[in-house]
Amino acid sequence: MKAQVVTPELRQWILEQAKAGCRPEDVLASMQASGWDGAVAEQALEDTLSQFLAERAQQAALPPPVPVPGPLLDGAPTxxxxxxxxxxxxxxxxxxxxxxxxxxxxxxxxxxxxxxxxxxxxxxxxxxxxxxxxxxxxxxxxxxxxxxxxxxxxxxxxxxxxxxxxxxxxxxxxxxxxxxxxxxxxxxxxxxxxxxxxxxxxxxxxxxxxxxxxxxxxxxxxxxxxxxxxxxxxxxxxxxxxxxxxxxxxxxxxxxxxxxxxxxxxxxxxxxxxxxxxxxxxx
The missing domain is CATH 2.60.120.620 (q2cbj1_9rhob like domain)
Structure with missing residues (x-):
């Protein structure tokens, strides 16, 4: 199966959906319905939104983030x-x-x-x-x-x-x-x-x-x-x-x-x- 490539056009589309107020889970569902592999779509969504938020924070002269405590929740344990x-x-x-x-x-x-x-x-x-x-x-x-x-x-x-x-x-x-x-x-x-x-x-x-x-x-x-x-x-x-x-x-x-x-x-x-x-x- 040919590997799916995340293009600049896809990233731009993700940003447009986010700016329009769409929920991340709805954007993800739309990508999967269009044929994107779930793991690829999820990673593309996370990377694009994280970069966007980081750039917006820098533009607003926000204090930089620091490491924080937190539980290990990989795999969504109950x-x-x-x-x-x-x-x-x-x-x-x-x-x-x-x-x-x-x-x-x-x-x-x-x-x-x-x-x-x-x-x-x-x-x-x-x-x-x-x-x-x-x-x-x-x-x-x-x-x-x-x-x-x-x-x-x-x-x-x-x-x-x-x-x-x-x-x-x-x-x-x-x-x-x-x-x-x-x-x-x-x-x-x-x-x-x-x-x-x-x-x-x-x-x-x-x-x-x-x-x-x-x-x-x-x-x-x-x-x-x-x-x-x-x-x-x-x-x-x-x-x-x-x-x-x-x-x-x-x-x-x-x-x-x-x-x-x-x-x-x-x-x-x-x-x-x-x-x-x-x-x-x-x-």
């Missing part, structure tokens, strides 16, 4: 077998890069994290861009606390599990943060990366570089409300005990579409644990 636990892959999204894992924490681990954190709960704060410090702000109405990295055997076990799952060194992670949302509490949409153009961020970035990934672990299941929302892509993830939500951002820019928030808790309360991952060793 579960990942880790050293001490098997987790389910429940949802994947490529833009933004979002993956939902089922059964990442056991019920006992969820309950132990909650109990270990209770005595140290204080009103949650947000980062102050001008100084690099933190303050109580009306956009965030939860209570929370931080564990030092490796502070307890439970923290160590969870941190090692995260490192294996996301293929990112333990030392590049901040300590676990546990948050408690009472009825009505919320965290309005925000980004987890630090804005390097703000005057107070230099000292924050010195501690390990930019944040490049977030793993949000749900420690209980509120009866109503408390979803994690991504407004740019109309995505809502329900908080289910033991599940973990991962998302990454390869640059400090809105193009990552990682604007997200914690919707108000409507009934009951919500407990979560957050792990932020840095470019380098967090100190």
């Amino acid at each position: 579960q990942l077998v880790l050293a001490d636990r098997t987790v389910q892959v429940l949802l994947t999204m490529h833009n933004p890069r979002v993956v939902l894992f089922g059964g990442f924490l056991s019920d006992d681990e969820c309950e132990a994290l909650i109990e270990d954190s209770r005595p140290r709960m204080t009103r949650s704060e947000t980062v102050v861009n001008a100084t690099g410090g933190s303050e109580v702000h009306g956009s965030r109405t939860s209570h929370g606390m931080f564990f030092a990295r490796g502070e307890t055997p439970l923290c160590t076990r969870i941190e090692q599990r995260i490192a294996e799952l996301l293929r990112w060194p333990v030392i590049n992670g901040e300590g676990l943060q546990v948050l408690h949302y009472a009825p009505g509490a919320e965290y309005r949409p925000h980004y987890d990366y630090f804005d390097p153009l703000q005057p107070g961020m230099a000292s924050v970035l010195q501690r390990g570089g930019q944040r490049v990934g977030t793993l949000l672990m749900y420690l209980n299941t509120p009866p109503r409300g408390g979803a994690t929302v991504f407004p740019d892509v109309a995505l809502e993830v329900a908080p289910i005990k033991g599940h973990a939500l991962f998302f990454s951002y390869d640059r400090a820019h809105a193009m990552t579409k990682t604007l997200h928030g914690g919707a108000p808790v409507v009934e009951g309360d919500k407990w979560v644990a957050t792990k932020w991952l840095r470019e380098g060793e967090f100190r």
Whole structure:
């Protein structure tokens, strides 16, 4: 069978479809219906769109992308077998890069994290861009606390599990943060990366570089409300005990579409644990 050659004309046609708002899966289906081999068509689509996005990012003077953590999902596995636990892959999204894992924490681990954190709960704060410090702000109405990295055997076990799952060194992670949302509490949409153009961020970035990934672990299941929302892509993830939500951002820019928030808790309360991952060793 004669090898199919991806021509400049085909690449131009792919770009025209993308600019017209066609979904990649529809473009791929059209190519296959026209006789293109599935693997060749998929590679042509991926290469053409990746090059187009890279050129557009360069033209817009965007910050360059950096390596990010992430699970190994080659072959679309439904579960990942880790050293001490098997987790389910429940949802994947490529833009933004979002993956939902089922059964990442056991019920006992969820309950132990909650109990270990209770005595140290204080009103949650947000980062102050001008100084690099933190303050109580009306956009965030939860209570929370931080564990030092490796502070307890439970923290160590969870941190090692995260490192294996996301293929990112333990030392590049901040300590676990546990948050408690009472009825009505919320965290309005925000980004987890630090804005390097703000005057107070230099000292924050010195501690390990930019944040490049977030793993949000749900420690209980509120009866109503408390979803994690991504407004740019109309995505809502329900908080289910033991599940973990991962998302990454390869640059400090809105193009990552990682604007997200914690919707108000409507009934009951919500407990979560957050792990932020840095470019380098967090100190």
